[in-house]
Amino acid sequence: MPMVTVNGVEVEVDRGTSILQAAAQAGFAVPHFCYHPALSSPANCRMCLVEVEGARKLLPGCYNEVNDGMIVHTESERVHHARKAVLEFILVNHPVDCPICDKAGECKLQDYYFAYDAQESRMRAEKQHKVKAYPIGPKIVYDGERCILCTRCIRFCEEITGTSELTLIDRGDKTEVRTFPGMELDNDYSLCTVDVCPVGALTSRDFRFKCRVWLLTSTESVCTGCEMGCNVHLDHFRNEVQRYRPRYNPEVNDYWMCDEGRLTYTSIHEDRFLQPMSNGAEVTWHAIGQTVADKLGRVIDAHGASSIALVLSPQASCEDLYLAKLFHESALAGEANLYVNGHAPGKEDELLMRADKNPNRRGIEAVWAGMETIGSFDNLVADLDNNTIKAVYMMGTELPVADEAREAFIKHIEELELFVLQAMHTGGELLEHAHIALPACSHAEKEGTFVNVEGLAQAFNQAFAPHGDSMPDWQIFMRIARKMGHTLSFTFLHQIQEKMFEATVLKQEAEEKARQEAEEKARQEAEAKAEAERLAAEEAAAAEAKAQADEASDEDASSADDAAEEESGDGEADEQPPAE
Amino acid sequence: MAQDFIDTIDQDIHSEPMILQMGPSHPATHGTVRFTLTLDGETIIKADTEVGYLHRGFEKEVENKTWTQAFPYTDRLNYVSPLLNNFGYALAVEKLLEIEVPDRCDWIRTIMGELSRLSDHLTCLGAGALELNAMTAFLYAIEGRELVWDIVEAVTGARMTVSYGRIGGVKDDLPENFGEMWQKARARILDIHATTHKLLSRNRIFLDRMEGTGVLTPDQAIAWGYTGPTLRSTGVAYDVRKDHPYFKYNEVDFTVPVGTRGDNYDRYLVRMEELVQSVSIIDQALEKMEPGPINTDDPRVMLPEKQKVYNSIEGMIAHFKIVFEGIQVPAGEVYSYTEGGCGELGFYIVSNGTGKPWKVHVRSPSFIHMGGIHKLLEGSMISDLIPTFDTINMIGGECDR
Numbered sequence: 001m002p003m004v005t006v007n008g009v010e011v012e013v014d015r016g017t018s019i020l021q022a023a024a025q026a027g028f029a030v031p032h033f034c035y036h037p038a039l040s041s042p043a044n045c046r047m048c049l050v051e052v053e054g055a056r057k058l059l060p061g062c063y064n065e066v067n068d069g070m071i072v073h074t075e076s077e078r079v080h081h082a083r084k085a086v087l088e089f090i091l092v093n094h095p096v097d098c099p100i101c102d103k104a105g106e107c108k109l110q111d112y113y114f115a116y117d118a119q120e121s122r123m124r125a126e127k128q129h130k131v132k133a134y135p136i137g138p139k140i141v142y143d144g145e146r147c148i149l150c151t152r153c154i155r156f157c158e159e160i161t162g163t164s165e166l167t168l169i170d171r172g173d174k175t176e177v178r179t180f181p182g183m184e185l186d187n188d189y190s191l192c193t194v195d196v197c198p199v200g201a202l203t204s205r206d207f208r209f210k211c212r213v214w215l216l217t218s219t220e221s222v223c224t225g226c227e228m229g230c231n232v233h234l235d236h237f238r239n240e241v242q243r244y245r246p247r248y249n250p251e252v253n254d255y256w257m258c259d260e261g262r263l264t265y266t267s268i269h270e271d272r273f274l275q276p277m278s279n280g281a282e283v284t285w286h287a288i289g290q291t292v293a294d295k296l297g298r299v300i301d302a303h304g305a306s307s308i309a310l311v312l313s314p315q316a317s318c319e320d321l322y323l324a325k326l327f328h329e330s331a332l333a334g335e336a337n338l339y340v341n342g343h344a345p346g347k348e349d350e351l352l353m354r355a356d357k358n359p360n361r362r363g364i365e366a367v368w369a370g371m372e373t374i375g376s377f378d379n380l381v382a383d384l385d386n387n388t389i390k391a392v393y394m395m396g397t398e399l400p401v402a403d404e405a406r407e408a409f410i411k412h413i414e415e416l417e418l419f420v421l422q423a424m425h426t427g428g429e430l431l432e433h434a435h436i437a438l439p440a441c442s443h444a445e446k447e448g449t450f451v452n453v454e455g456l457a458q459a460f461n462q463a464f465a466p467h468g469d470s471m472p473d474w475q476i477f478m479r480i481a482r483k484m485g486h487t488l489s490f491t492f493l494h495q496i497q498e499k500m501f502e503a504t505v506l507k508q509e510a511e512e513k514a515r516q517e518a519e520e521k522a523r524q525e526a527e528a529k530a531e532a533e534r535l536a537a538e539e540a541a542a543a544e545a546k547a548q549a550d551e552a553s554d555e556d557a558s559s560a561d562d563a564a565e566e567e568s569g570d571g572e573a574d575e576q577p578p579a580e
Numbered sequence: 581m582a583q584d585f586i587d588t589i590d591q592d593i594h595s596e597p598m599i600l601q602m603g604p605s606h607p608a609t610h611g612t613v614r615f616t617l618t619l620d621g622e623t624i625i626k627a628d629t630e631v632g633y634l635h636r637g638f639e640k641e642v643e644n645k646t647w648t649q650a651f652p653y654t655d656r657l658n659y660v661s662p663l664l665n666n667f668g669y670a671l672a673v674e675k676l677l678e679i680e681v682p683d684r685c686d687w688i689r690t691i692m693g694e695l696s697r698l699s700d701h702l703t704c705l706g707a708g709a710l711e712l713n714a715m716t717a718f719l720y721a722i723e724g725r726e727l728v729w730d731i732v733e734a735v736t737g738a739r740m741t742v743s744y745g746r747i748g749g750v751k752d753d754l755p756e757n758f759g760e761m762w763q764k765a766r767a768r769i770l771d772i773h774a775t776t777h778k779l780l781s782r783n784r785i786f787l788d789r790m791e792g793t794g795v796l797t798p799d800q801a802i803a804w805g806y807t808g809p810t811l812r813s814t815g816v817a818y819d820v821r822k823d824h825p826y827f828k829y830n831e832v833d834f835t836v837p838v839g840t841r842g843d844n845y846d847r848y849l850v851r852m853e854e855l856v857q858s859v860s861i862i863d864q865a866l867e868k869m870e871p872g873p874i875n876t877d878d879p880r881v882m883l884p885e886k887q888k889v890y891n892s893i894e895g896m897i898a899h900f901k902i903v904f905e906g907i908q909v910p911a912g913e914v915y916s917y918t919e920g921g922c923g924e925l926g927f928y929i930v931s932n933g934t935g936k937p938w939k940v941h942v943r944s945p946s947f948i949h950m951g952g953i954h955k956l957l958e959g960s961m962i963s964d965l966i967p968t969f970d971t972i973n974m975i976g977g978e979c980d981r
Contacts, residue, residue: 111901118879119894
């Protein structure tokens, strides 16, 4: 593998590594605008120019591959001079937009100017004016003056989404990014172009002028838009989520996320109810616990626990679901019927979007070790039709049905003896018909775990305290169970996390054991069979020998004794292992 | 020692020591501090000092501010001489940044620092006299301080909460008529100085209260880390300005007055002489300073001019980065010390290479003085507490931080 010396530090890198990456491995960051690790390198920004000994000119580090024995300088005077020149050139036509630019504060141009240039402008002519606030797509606004023409957005649309909407038009200092005629920048991942834009040329309409980025606090979280579980930075300000940004994870989402998922953060703050309610009246947690316990107790006394439906939400975390399981096993005597609700399936593609729009269906599977005991939403509707369900305890308001089917379901809910809703959203009529409503909090307000479609358990962190009186589902289940005389004692989340997948672990262990036993049995059977075959073969051989001996005795009587001895010796010979 | 007294008392006449709470808000102590005194008659046999009534969490507070935003908080350390705190902090950060400020800036800092020292000493002397019932001397001293503060106001825009220091410079140049203002104030301050000498220095009552009270030996003073006029009154000629010159103190001629006995009267006399020295330093500085830039030209430290901020993207970006992310101070730690109003004012600063301090510790002379003051009080009369506490010159804002 090639050995490279970067600023005096020797590193061994893979063949085909770019100088920029080799420098990074040696611990030297080379500034760059147009290079992006997931995209091709056009080397058009000239920011990553480095000095290579033996090369007459400075070389773009993102484009050139290393050779064995290459000696690179990334901080030499020539390089610094080149960087200054590049930045001065880029800034020639850059507008004085920082105060009104959403990128200010996380802008690479700002960072690099301050780090590498920091000199005054020598420009005395009027700046070139280009298009401002151009609606390049339904979700994105383009600013031609801010654009530094790095073509990252163009390459993203070509190489990642394959939709190729964008191109450069015109020449020289009139060049701008535009869509091809008749197209607009409207694909399922278009907001990623805002992330890859090193300056504020592409801005998200959703985030435009909403919040200055230096006010944001970033929490590592997971998108709840579908079961892919893309890793995100959850950026929030004053207890309100302002945006999601994809968080690099090569195992799940790489650098990207879909627009649909990115905009699901709004559900954290929309349509919430924040106070426990009993028949529509706001009450305290202190008061509502006993009410729920009494009402559930009456249903159990009258119809038995099997008349209760506990509807699980695939939007809830594994910790919440584990407590739901314990609640079901203790307070509902393990007899209540389990169902699952959740969003209806949606759009799917081969990149990141998955059809199941719920983040944790695999979590239910993991907590219950399979879906055998859990009915679908259709089963619930059928059981409601049959009138076998008298009470419904439902987590979450996401229903996989719409329009008439939904109305039919609501009608059933109206007729129930008891409907307990434990959710973060009002869900429209659902809250109106709830005899008891318990406010749960969103994933931004608690810690937890989601299991994604590939079975990867991913932790998400708490960004801020729960809104209003809402609390995590697992705590609600603990409260209600305690009022019903069943103490579920968990103080910390890690106590739950140690246990929540134990059903799956036990099942896997049992399967493993069964598999081993089956293997053992198969092995023994195979041995026994081989043994039997060998015995049969030997017997046959002995019989043949005897037959020959008999023939011989007929011919020579004196040898009969020997033959008899041989025969008695066969029993001992059986003990000996076969020759092979 | 205290126990010996108590034993003796118990044996001779059957009496008990009295516990007296003095402070935290006592009319004859300027400074919010509480003494729990154990008295045998009028003699203090034990003094417990309790500080912290003005604790604001300065050191923690500035960890959440950019390096520049810390200046208003330093104003409130020794609030009688806020400029000295400003410059002391600026000097520490500049040491870590390894930047030099222009000559004129150093001269301005020298002048404004000495003005602050005048204000500090005048306050201490005046208030001390007031607490010994010499109201007249107090009014003269405060008149002198007003003259100083008028100048401070003309230069910085505020009388106490000046926030005049900047990393790499100062907020503004001196006003054009600074020389005239100073000449007027200077004459009156020297007048006041002479009058105060006449009123107090050979005043029998004053001498009785001051001479031989609150005595400190040089060894004690050094052992307890005392600095400033308190240390110098014992005869130890340690002055940061002289021993470790900063700003322009090595280019001006001044003497470090010292006492001989380390009592309250010596501390009074040392401060009186330092007034004269400060006046002389300012005179020399005004003579020697020349026009020129007042701020460093490092674009990563100094904010660009507003003209450039609003009209060029380069200025705009520089402004943005310095204001929102703060000056990027390289990782490291530094202890920088200057001569404050009451002693060596040190800033111990740790940076983790970001725009905000990782840790700022203030070596505040008042706090250290409070650590040993009980030794000066024990064994003396209760009335001696008043001049002793005054000449030690504890400033609550600096002591409690």
